[in-house]
Amino acid sequence: MKMTCALIEKLIRLANGDSIPAGALKGELFECMISDGILVVITRGCRKSYRASDEQSLRNYVATHYDIRDLEAYFALLKKDNVSRAEQVRITGNSKVKQQRSFRGFLVNCYEPISVILAGRQMELLPEDGTFTFIYDFDRFSISEDIVIIGVENPENFRYIRKQKRLFDSYLPKNTKLLFVSRYPQEQSRDLMEWLLSVSNRYIHFGDLDLAGVHIYLSEYYCHLGERASFLIPQDYETRILSGNRERYENQYSKFGKMEIADIRIVPLVDCIHRLHRGYDQEGFIMEEDAENSECVADNLL
Structure with missing residues (x-):
């Protein structure tokens, strides 16, 4: 699964206690988190949104299933223009999270x-x-x-x-x-x-x-x-x-x-x-x- 800036930003919001409308949580990742009880539903009339059942549990879940041990650092990496492969390994354990030409000049x-x-x-x-x-x-x-x-x-x-x-x-x-x-x-x-x-x-x-x-x-x-x-x-x-x-x-x-x-x-x-x-x-x-x-x-x- 490709981790985008928009997706990581939503995970950070959930990990910080925010609730997000159900329509904005599409995709396999959020479906699994709902199924596994990491996200719980909040209903207000006909409107439905989700929040983390436990903020630390959400961070542990993402670290275990997707090797993202620091959501904020991962988000900063994705936003950065020039990221060395060494820096990607230090943050994510993967040198190919973000495509980067290693031979420039x-x-x-x-x-x-x-x-x-x-x-x-x-x-x-x-x-x-x-x-x-x-x-x-x-x-x-x-x-x-x-x-x-x-x-x-x-x-x-x-x-x-x-x-x-x-x-x-x-x-x-x-x-x-x-x-x-x-x-x-x-x-x-x-x-x-x-x-x-x-x-x-x-x-x-x-x-x-x-x-x-x-x-x-x-x-x-x-x-x-x-x-x-x-x-x-x-x-x-x-x-x-x-x-x-x-x-x-x-x-x-x-x-x-x-x-x-x-x-x-x-x-x-x-x-x-x-x-x-x-x-x-x-x-x-x-x-x-x-x-x-x-x-x-x-x-x-x-």
């Missing part, structure tokens, strides 16, 4: 050390290459206002941020501190957006230069963050899109071709995508950086 990355505050403690954030940091306690995670947050759409680009440093250096002022955040693997949750809304930092969305990438930016970020958010559009975007994929554009057009462009700053990008009938995958930035590195190695050997 989002991934962060950076290629230069950043000073952050987590749970009241200052720490230096700099994951080793090939690793990420998962911020679980994000409601107690803060960064200085001068740090620019870059939301990375695709996992591979998030993995290889160091190989795309030249792109970010060309797009932003020198010595800008960057914190990279990822939509994956928690894209179904609102944890990242809740955190972004709690800070005032500039947000840049780094995604595919195609209709779907624009839609993700507009529908998931710009609609919530407004002008504080922007889309990363490289200076050579037209050249990149020209070398992009035509089939990608054709597959996306039926769904996103007529979308409203709320952020006028990306209108030139969208116009270019429509004019060239192509889209460009952001993973191309990684490949270009690798190729450049290879050329540098070859030059050094010569």
Whole structure:
């Protein structure tokens, strides 16, 4: 039987000596309590209500049959927004009384050390290459206002941020501190957006230069963050899109071709995508950086 706030509230009233109209005590739980003599009827003319025959007996009955040892604590638990499974076990003996996501938060990355505050403690954030940091306690995670947050759409680009440093250096002022955040693997949750809304930092969305990438930016970020958010559009975007994929554009057009462009700053990008009938995958930035590195190695050997 599912214990709801309304049901527990009625049990608390009965346990405190109140009487409740019979019409409000529907369901198997109250039928059993009436049958077992825990509740007794009170008749006033044609009106019928019930009260506990003995208040402590009612509490003992609920504890024995439903493992609710403290009605008031149980009620407070149900009303609480965020309840850990450990707290549920302490109060009820059951970690699944209230559905709660046990894996919350989002991934962060950076290629230069950043000073952050987590749970009241200052720490230096700099994951080793090939690793990420998962911020679980994000409601107690803060960064200085001068740090620019870059939301990375695709996992591979998030993995290889160091190989795309030249792109970010060309797009932003020198010595800008960057914190990279990822939509994956928690894209179904609102944890990242809740955190972004709690800070005032500039947000840049780094995604595919195609209709779907624009839609993700507009529908998931710009609609919530407004002008504080922007889309990363490289200076050579037209050249990149020209070398992009035509089939990608054709597959996306039926769904996103007529979308409203709320952020006028990306209108030139969208116009270019429509004019060239192509889209460009952001993973191309990684490949270009690798190729450049290879050329540098070859030059050094010569």
